[in-house]
Amino acid sequence: MELSYFGANCLRITTKKAQIVIDDNLDKLGLKSITKPSDISLKTFAAVPDRSCRFSADRPGEYEISGVVIHGVAARAHMDEEGKQGAIIYTIAADDLKVAVLGHIYPDLSDEQLEQIGAVDIVVVPVGNAGYTLDGIGALKLIKQIEPKAVIPTHYADKTIKYEVPQVELAEAVKGLAMEPSETLAKYRPKPTDLTDTTHLIVLERQ
Numbered sequence: 001m002e003l004s005y006f007g008a009n010c011l012r013i014t015t016k017k018a019q020i021v022i023d024d025n026l027d028k029l030g031l032k033s034i035t036k037p038s039d040i041s042l043k044t045f046a047a048v049p050d051r052s053c054r055f056s057a058d059r060p061g062e063y064e065i066s067g068v069v070i071h072g073v074a075a076r077a078h079m080d081e082e083g084k085q086g087a088i089i090y091t092i093a094a095d096d097l098k099v100a101v102l103g104h105i106y107p108d109l110s111d112e113q114l115e116q117i118g119a120v121d122i123v124v125v126p127v128g129n130a131g132y133t134l135d136g137i138g139a140l141k142l143i144k145q146i147e148p149k150a151v152i153p154t155h156y157a158d159k160t161i162k163y164e165v166p167q168v169e170l171a172e173a174v175k176g177l178a179m180e181p182s183e184t185l186a187k188y189r190p191k192p193t194d195l196t197d198t199t200h201l202i203v204l205e206r207q
Helices: 111-117 136-146 170-177
Strands: 002-005 011-014 019-022 040-042 055-057 061-065 068-075 087-094 097-101 122-126 150-154 181-185 200-204
Touching: 002 150, 002 200, 040 068, 055 061, 068 111, 087 111, 111 136, 122 136, 136 150, 136 170, 150 170, 170 200
Parallel strands: 019 040, 040 055, 097 122, 122 150, 150 200, 181 200
Antiparallel strands: 002 011, 011 019, 061 068, 068 087, 087 097
C-alpha cells in the first residue's frame, strides 16, 4: 500500500489491485483534479456522484472492489446540528492494512461507530480548525478513541489552496495533537511489520 497527499483532504491510496482517491474536490480549491477513469472515488461528504471514474461512493455502506474492502460509517459532520449525520467515515482494508479516513466530523464517536470502524492501522484526520473542521485537540480526542498505529494530518494551511475558510498552519495544529512528527515523507509505504503499538505522526508532503 502507498499513500500520497494532494492537499486539503485529498489522498490517493494505491494498493496491489486498485487506486482509491479520497475527497478530490481540488478543482474547487484552485488546484487540478487527480481522479482518473480507473479510480475508485470516495467522498466523506454528500456529493454529486462521480460518473467519470470506475466506482464512486458518498454514502454509508459496504463495498468490495478489486480486493479492497471499503466500509462507510455515518457520522455527525463538524458543523452539523446534534442528531444529524452529514459525513461519512471510511475504512479501507487492503494489503494486510486498514486505513480510516475521518473527514470533517464532530470529535465524538459512539461505541457503535467505534465498533464499525474496528481496529485500524492508519488514521487520516483533518486538523485545520477555524470552525470548519477539527483542530488538533479534537483530532487527538478521536485518535485516542480509535488507537491507530499511525496518524496522517490533512486540511491545514497551504498558500496554494483557496480554502473557503482559512486553515491553521500544520505546526500550530501539531501542538494540539501533542505529538511530534516522526517522519516527513513524499509518499508513505507502510508495512504491517513496521507498525508498532506506539502511535506515530506521519506528515506527507503535498504532491
